[in-house]
Amino acid sequence: MIVEIKDLVKYYGDFKALDHFNLEVKDGEILGLLGPNGSGKTTTINCLLALLTHEEGTIKIFGKDMTASSYDIKKDIGVVMQNVAVFEELTVFQNVDYFCGLYISDRKQCQQYVEEALTFVGLNDYKKKYPKELSGGLLRRLNIACGIAHKPKLIILDEPTVAVDPQSRNHILENIQELNKKGATIVYTTHYMEEVEQLCDRIIIMDSGKEIASGTKEVLKNSIQVKEKIKFEMDALEDDVLVYIKGHKDVNDASFKNQLLEIEVTKNNGLLLELLSYFKENKIDFNKVYSETPTLNDVFLEITGKELRD
Amino acid sequence: MFHIFKYRFICFIKDKTILFWSLLFPIGLATLFFFAFSNLGSESNLDVIKVAVVDNGNKDFNAVVEELSKEGDNQILDATYTSEKKAKKLVKDGEVEAALVSSDKPTVLYRNDTLETQILKEVVQSYLRINATVNTIANENPQKMNDMVITDLIENKVLVKDYGSNAGSSDPTMQYFYTIIAMTCMYGGFWGLKSISDTQANQSDRAIRLNIAPTHKMKLVFIDYLVTFTLMVVELAITFAYLILVLGVDFGSYFPQVIGVSLCGVLMSLGMGIMIGCISKLKENTNITIISMGSLFSCFLAGMMASNMPYILNQSVPFIKYINPATLITNSFNMLYYYEDISPVYINMAILVGMGIIALIISYNVLRRKAYASI
Ligand SMILES: Nc1ncnc2c1ncn2[C@@H]1O[C@H](COP(=O)(O)OP(=O)(O)OP(=O)(O)O)[C@@H](O)[C@H]1O
Ligand SMILES: [Mg+2]
Numbered sequence: 305m306i307v308e309i310k311d312l313v314k315y316y317g318d319f320k321a322l323d324h325f326n327l328e329v330k331d332g333e334i335l336g337l338l339g340p341n342g343s344g345k346t347t348t349i350n351c352l353l354a355l356l357t358h359e360e361g362t363i364k365i366f367g368k369d370m371t372a373s374s375y376d377i378k379k380d381i382g383v384v385m386q387n388v389a390v391f392e393e394l395t396v397f398q399n400v401d402y403f404c405g406l407y408i409s410d411r412k413q414c415q416q417y418v419e420e421a422l423t424f425v426g427l428n429d430y431k432k433k434y435p436k437e438l439s440g441g442l443l444r445r446l447n448i449a450c451g452i453a454h455k456p457k458l459i460i461l462d463e464p465t466v467a468v469d470p471q472s473r474n475h476i477l478e479n480i481q482e483l484n485k486k487g488a489t490i491v492y493t494t495h496y497m498e499e500v501e502q503l504c505d506r507i508i509i510m511d512s513g514k515e516i517a518s519g520t521k522e523v524l525k526n527s528i529q530v531k532e533k534i535k536f537e538m539d540a541l542e543d544d545v546l547v548y549i550k551g552h553k554d555v556n557d558a559s560f561k562n563q564l565l566e567i568e569v570t571k572n573n574g575l576l577l578e579l580l581s582y583f584k585e586n587k588i589d590f591n592k593v594y595s596e597t598p599t600l601n602d603v604f605l606e607i608t609g610k611e612l613r614d
Numbered sequence: 615m616f617h618i619f620k621y622r623f624i625c626f627i628k629d630k631t632i633l634f635w636s637l638l639f640p641i642g643l644a645t646l647f648f649f650a651f652s653n654l655g656s657e658s659n660l661d662v663i664k665v666a667v668v669d670n671g672n673k674d675f676n677a678v679v680e681e682l683s684k685e686g687d688n689q690i691l692d693a694t695y696t697s698e699k700k701a702k703k704l705v706k707d708g709e710v711e712a713a714l715v716s717s718d719k720p721t722v723l724y725r726n727d728t729l730e731t732q733i734l735k736e737v738v739q740s741y742l743r744i745n746a747t748v749n750t751i752a753n754e755n756p757q758k759m760n761d762m763v764i765t766d767l768i769e770n771k772v773l774v775k776d777y778g779s780n781a782g783s784s785d786p787t788m789q790y791f792y793t794i795i796a797m798t799c800m801y802g803g804f805w806g807l808k809s810i811s812d813t814q815a816n817q818s819d820r821a822i823r824l825n826i827a828p829t830h831k832m833k834l835v836f837i838d839y840l841v842t843f844t845l846m847v848v849e850l851a852i853t854f855a856y857l858i859l860v861l862g863v864d865f866g867s868y869f870p871q872v873i874g875v876s877l878c879g880v881l882m883s884l885g886m887g888i889m890i891g892c893i894s895k896l897k898e899n900t901n902i903t904i905i906s907m908g909s910l911f912s913c914f915l916a917g918m919m920a921s922n923m924p925y926i927l928n929q930s931v932p933f934i935k936y937i938n939p940a941t942l943i944t945n946s947f948n949m950l951y952y953y954e955d956i957s958p959v960y961i962n963m964a965i966l967v968g969m970g971i972i973a974l975i976i977s978y979n980v981l982r983r984k985a986y987a988s989i
Contacts, residue, residue, distance in 0.1 A: 316988050350989060353826050355815055357985045372825075372984030379828035389819035393628040394621060402621040406827035411617065450823065 305367065306331050306458055306489045307352065312361035314344075314351055314513075321347045322358070322513040329458075329491055334484050336504030337493040338600065340612055344513040345493040346386055349462050352491075353383060365458065379407050382456030382488075386463045388447045390435050397422065397431040400449045407454035421453035425479060441472030448476065452483065459483060460491045465499065477503055497600035497612055509604060516607050525598050528606045530556055531572045532597060534579065536565040538590035545588060549579070565590075615837070618829075622841045629808060635906065636801035637849045641856050644794045648861045651790065663730045664710045666701035667693045670717035677760045678741055679714060682767075690733065714738070719929070739922065740766040743789065746925035747948040762952050791863040792947040793918035796940040798853050799879030800909035802846045806887020807905060809838035810977075811898050814891070816986045831981060839884065846880040866951035871959055875946040878966035882939050883909075885973030892980035909940075916940035942966055 307329035314322035321344050329335045339345050350356040352363055354372040363370045365377050390399045400418045408414040422428050425445040435443060444464060452459055461480065465473045480503060484490050494500060500507050501521050508518040517524055525531075541560045549558045549567060554575050556568040569575050576595055583590065604612040627633070667679055683691040694710065701713035705723055712724035712731050720738050724731040744762050811817045813834050815825040824834055854873075857863040865872045887905060894901050910918075915938045917923040924941060927934045935941045946962045953959075 354985050355822065355825055355989060357987050373830075375828040375830070378826060381826065383823070383826050385819065385822055387819045389823045391621075391625055391820060393625040398621060398624070402618070403823060403827065405617045405621075406824070406829045414617075 305329070306365065307491065308362075308364040308367075309348070309352060310362045312348070312351060312358055312363065314347055314356065314358045320513060322351065324361070325510070325513060325515060327352075327508060327515075329489060330506075332484070332487065332489055333505045334480070334490040334492060334503055336500035336507040337491060337510065338495065338497060338500050338507055338604075338612070339493075339510040340495055340604075340610075343495075343510050345495075345510065346462055347513075348510075349383075349460055349491070349493065352460070353381070379454075380457040382452040382454065382459045384448050384451035384459070384461040384464045386466065388435075388443050390443075390446055390450060392435050395432050395434055396427055396438070396446055396449075399435070399446065400453050403450045404453040407456075417453050417455060421449040424452075424482075425449045426475060441468050441475075444468050444472060444476065448479065452488075455488075457488060458491070459488045462493050463495070464492075465494070465496070495612065497604075501600060507600070509600070509607075511604070511608050517603060521600065524600065524603050528598060528603050529570050530568040530598055530602060530606065532569040532575070532595055533602075534567045534569060534576055534595045535593070536567075536590045537563060537592040538565060538588075539563060541565055541588075545586070618834070618837050619841060622838055623844070625812070626805065626808065626838075626841055626845055632801075632804040632808065636798060636804060636846075637852065640794050640798045640801075640853055643797075644791060644853075644857055644861060644863075647790045647794070662689055662692045663712075663734065664692045665694070665734065666704045666710045666713040667695050668698045668701045668713060668715045669695060670698075670715055672716045672718055672720060674745070674759055675714075675716045675720045675741055678737070678763045679716065681760055681764060682737065690737075737763075737767060742922060742925045744952060746922075746928045747945055747952065766952075788863065788951070789917050789921040789924075789944065789948070791857055791861070792944040793913045793916050793940060794857065795850070795853065795876055795947070796879065796916055796943040797909060797913045797918065798850060799846075799876055799943060800883050800912055800940060801906075802842065802880045802883035803887035803890070803905040803909060804902065805842035805845060806884040806889075807891045807898075807901055808887075809835065809842055810888055810891025811901075813838065814981075816989050817891075817898065822989070825984075831984060832978075835888070835981060839888075842884055843880060846884070847877070850876050850880070864951075865947060868950040868956055868959075871950050871956060872947060875943055875950070875959065875963055875966075878963040878970075879939065879943045881970035882966040882973075883970075885970035885977070886939075888977045889973035892977040912938050912940040916944045936965060939966060939969065 305328055307327060309325065309327040312322050312325045313320070325344070325348060327337075327348065337345050337348065347356065351358045352365070352370065354363070354370050354374065366380065368374065368377055370377055391402065394402060397418065400421055401414065404418050404421070405411075405414050408417060422431060425448055427442065427445055427449060430438060430442060435446065438446060448461075448464060451461075465476055468476065477499065480490060480492065492500070492503060504521070506518070506520055507524060509516050509524070517527065519527070546558060546560055549555055552575070554569055554571040556570045558565065558567045567579075576593075580593075601612045604610075669676060679691060679693055683689060683693045694704070696704070698715065701715075702723060704710045705713050705725055708725070711728065712722050712734050714734065715721045715723065720741060722731060722734045722738055724734070741763050744759065744766055811821070813821050813824055813831060815822045825831065858865070890901055890904060894904070896904075915923060915927060915934060918940075924935070924945070935945055942962045942965055946959045949959050950956055
């Protein structure tokens with residue numbers, strides 16, 4: 305186990321930001337920490353890194369207790385913080401070199417790592433530029449290069465794609481997958497469910513400082529009642545048809561609003577065909593039909609009763 | 615280690631705001647002082663001035679008056695001893711230029727502001743200035759005090775003949791230039807403050823990165839201390855060079871000690887800046903304001919805006935000269951200029967270093983708490 309957080313409780317004054325939170329990260333996996341704004345993701349990361357004090361619970365990294373002075377643990381961790389943290393006074397190269405040099409004492413090796421990191425994030429042409437001359441997306445890449453240049457075993461990324469254009473975002477996500485392939489274990493926090501679906505082997509969904517679900521995305525999606533959503537666009541619907549659909553044993557709920565019939569199905573496959581033939585028999589017209597598998601948002605919605613993102 | 619030093623040096627030296635305040639501002643102010651005061655004390659070859667002297671019991675000052683009334687090259691006074699009432703009448707009738715009242719704080723009574731009354735005021739100022747810095751010696755050795763006033767007047771070109779002294783030629787505005795050096799030292803606090811805001815995780819994002827690195831925080835602070843100390847040495851070198859070579863300010867014959875005092879001042883101000891950075895819960899800009907206002911106030915007390923300030927304070931709150939950093943620095947410069955026994959200067963240096971060390975100890979106790987309750 306690379307990371308082991310048990311029963312973590314963290315207060316900011318009277319406010320309970322983490323409530324008996326547990327987290328385990330296995331060697332070589334990409335773990336996604338998914339939660340809405342203010343759910344405690346950054347707080348978890350900061351506690352994990354011993355930047356923040358905590359009231360209860362234990363934190364172990366690489367099997368050892370993590371404290372602020374665990375320098376032997378820290379040297380194998382790379383962190384990409386939510387806020388871009390670079391020195392405005394230093395160039396792109398100098399920034400990465402400065403931070404990498406805090407981990408790698410051999411100057412030659414350090415310089416080589418810096419070159420590799422800059423190539424890796426695609427900033428080779430910007431070495432001599434200053435951070436304020438970079439676009440938002442490039443700045444994020446620099447932030448990443450600063451965090452990972454020393455080739456850490458454990459990489460923690462806290463919303464590295466916030467406010468980033470799709471091009472840079474894809475670049476960043478590919479980077480993360482590549483780092484993982486090279487052997488790094490990764491903890492990735494975000495409130496974008498698409499990102500965790502694309503990236504993560506295992507997902508922990510948190511809300512209000514608590515874990516509300518965890519597992520692979522398939523497991524998570526299977527854990528909820530609604531397995532499929534079928535939608536018909538139609539001009540009109542008679543009430544007794546809606547009642548019939550609602551009464552079906554595989555239907556969780558159904559509604560007709562704004563010329564859209566939405567049906568939540570609790571069983572995989574089968575119902576769509578059944579409905580189509582039912583509509584045909586009863587000469588019920590519709591314009592379009594489509595079926596959606598649930599997203600992580602639906603998982604979140606079903607457990608907490610609110611949307612992942614507002 | 616060197617690579618951290620190098621990058622931190624780049625970071626610090628690119629802070630144009632601090633560079634302005636700690637380097638350009640003092641130099642600009644010194645230049646301003648230079649032009650504002652350059653016409654002071656430039657007259658020579660004076661006639662003897664007729665004065666009425668009211669002896670209200672200040673023996674030291676009486677001795678000075680007596681000395682200045684002796685016939686010879688340096689006679690500038692023609693003194694008539696009389697009562698205060700009579701003196702006022704003499705002044706009013708224009709029988710004498712002015713009256714000197716020799717009380718604990720000597721004063722000049724005059725009707726019109728003339729060159730002569732200006733010189734008499736200069737004499738009194740000179741006496742007060744020296745008395746303020748060396749009053750301990752004055753009590754023990756009035757003759758020495760007397761000599762120093764005469765020397766001061768010669769240097770101010772009020773008197774013409776060189777009595778031969780420890781010091782070279784000088785200007786009455788030296789006190790102002792001394793406070794300039796004090797101010798440069800004091801502004802070291804900005805550097806100290808900056809070094810902390812870059813290393814305390816609850817003060818800046820980049821500090822967070824440093825806090826998760828496997829480098830001991832004390833090591834980073836220590837390296838910053840070396841960097842900022844180096845910077846201050848360079849800044850002081852430039853300021854001294856400008857004051858001495860361009861403006862012709864004279865620091866007397868104990869120059870190594872003058873440098874020593876300045877460096878002690880730097881140790882003090884860096885420590886203070888670091889301490890404020892560590893203990894203050896206020897915003898960085900507020901902290902900057904605290905340091906700049908504090909430094910200016912300290913220099914004000916040391917006579918930056920009015921050269922008789924130290925004298926006034928020494929009368930009412932004598933301990934100020936042991937606790938106000940800028941006064942410690944300027945007083946030391948004065949002592950190095952006027953004293954032959956300069957041992958009190960070492961006490962001032964020790965106080966400055968002591969302040970710096972206390973500030974660092976307080977800071978250490980904050981810094982060693984490595985995890986934060988809130989970021
Ligand atoms: N320094 C602080 N003092 C007081 N409360 C805080 C502090 N930092 C965070 N909080 C609160 O703790 C909760 C968790 O915050 P945290 O930053 O961990 O959320 P997050 O999941 O990272 O959110 P986001 O997606 O917006 O980054 C929030 O309700 C926040 O308001
Ligand atoms: Mg966050």
